[in-house]
Amino acid sequence: MLHKGSCHCGKVAFEVEGxxxxxxxxxxxxxxxxxxxxxxxxHQKLRMLAWGDDLGRYTFGGKAIAHRFCRTCGIHPFAEDVREGNERSAYVNINCLDGLDLAAVEVFDFDGRSA
Known part of the structure; x- marks a missing residue:
């Protein structure tokens, strides 16, 4: 299934297949x-539709994940592995997907503080 998403102002837009x-x-x-x-x-399932100079990048700690955000509205639509190669992942913030029924999505808790 193809999902489309964006930040709040729409300057960062993407689609993701899966x-x-x-x-x-x-x-x-x-x-x-x-x-x-x-x-x-x-990562190859995430396709950027719009970003220009508006896509910011923030890393911290081990700098393994690039947290992406819109420089205009501040919304974080996704993050991505910084390593190169075919094993990279993208982490889509489903709150930024269009027309998604969030109540129907099963949510799993992950203890990232301890990881």
Missing amino acids: ELGGAVRCNCSICSRKGALLWAVP
């Missing part, structure tokens, strides 16, 4: 603050 079987609620310091519900997909 079956959404559930999302992860991580309690790490950044995910808990931004309230993200994350869907992990192979």
Whole structure:
């Protein structure tokens, strides 16, 4: 299934292909603050439609994940592995997907603070 999403202002827009079987609620310091519900997909399944100079990048700790955000509205639509190669993942914030019934998505808790 093809899902489309964006930040609040629409300057960062994307589509992602896959079956959404559930999302992860991580309690790490950044995910808990931004309230993200994350869907992990192979990076090649995420296709950017719009971003320009508006796509910011934030890393912390081990710098393994690039947390992406819109420089205009501040919304974090996804994150991605920083490593190169075919094994990369993207972590889509399902709160940013269009027309999704969030109440119908199973949410799994992940202890990112301890990871």
